[in-house]
Each structure stands twice: as structure tokens, then as C-alpha cells.
Amino acid sequence: MMYKSVNIHTRSTYWTNKDAAEELIVDSEDLAQEIEKVTNELYVAGYAVFSILAINSGSVSNGNGYYQTGGIIITAKKIS
Numbered sequence: 483m484m485y486k487s488v489n490i491h492t493r494s495t496y497w498t499n500k501d502a503a504e505e506l507i508v509d510s511e512d513l514a515q516e517i518e519k520v521t522n523e524l525y526v527a528g529y530a531v532f533s534i535l536a537i538n539s540g541s542v543s544n545g546n547g548y549y550q551t552g553g554i555i556i557t558a559k560k561i562s
Contacts, residue, residue: 484560486529490516491553508551520556529558 492508521531534556540549 486524486558486560488520488524488556488558489553490520490556492551513551513554517554517556521558524556524558528560530561531556531558533557 490513492513517534521534524531534554536551537553537555538549539552540547
């Protein structure tokens with residue numbers, strides 16, 4: 483049985499002040515489109531997706547802690 487893993491890096495924007503590294507927001511619409519694209523490509527290549535795992539990272543900025551999704555790992559197995 484053959485397995486394949488694909489990593490998708492998220493794209494983010496700063497909602498308030500980039501210089502102060504405040505309010506880093508993940509572009510969830512873009513991420514959803516990337517997941518759809520990759521899962522469809524895997525299907526066409528004969529793979530069945532069985533895991534989509536969010537990779538989170540955190541930070542402390544100006545005394546406030548937060549975390550964001552830094553990427554997604556999609557794992558699939560060959561079915562054909």
C-alpha cells in the first residue's frame with residue numbers, strides 16, 4: 483500500500499498593524515480552496531484522503547498570546 487502526504491502552507495494577513503505583529507489572520511477562504519485543489523488532484527491520481535491535520539503555531543505579542551494555523555498536512559493512500 484502506498485501513502486502520500488502533502489503540506490499546504492497558509493497565507494496570512496495582518497488585520498491591524500504589521501509592524502507591531504498584531505492580529506495575524508489566516509486567509510481561511512484561500513486555505514479552503516487550496517485543500518479542495520489538492521484533494522481533487524489526489525483523487526484524480528488514484529488516492530483516497532484519510533487525514534487532514536492542521537499544524538498550529540503560537541506566539542506572544544505585546545503581552546497577548548495567540549496561535550494560528552501555519553499549515554495543513556493531507557495524507558492519502560493509493561487505491562488504484
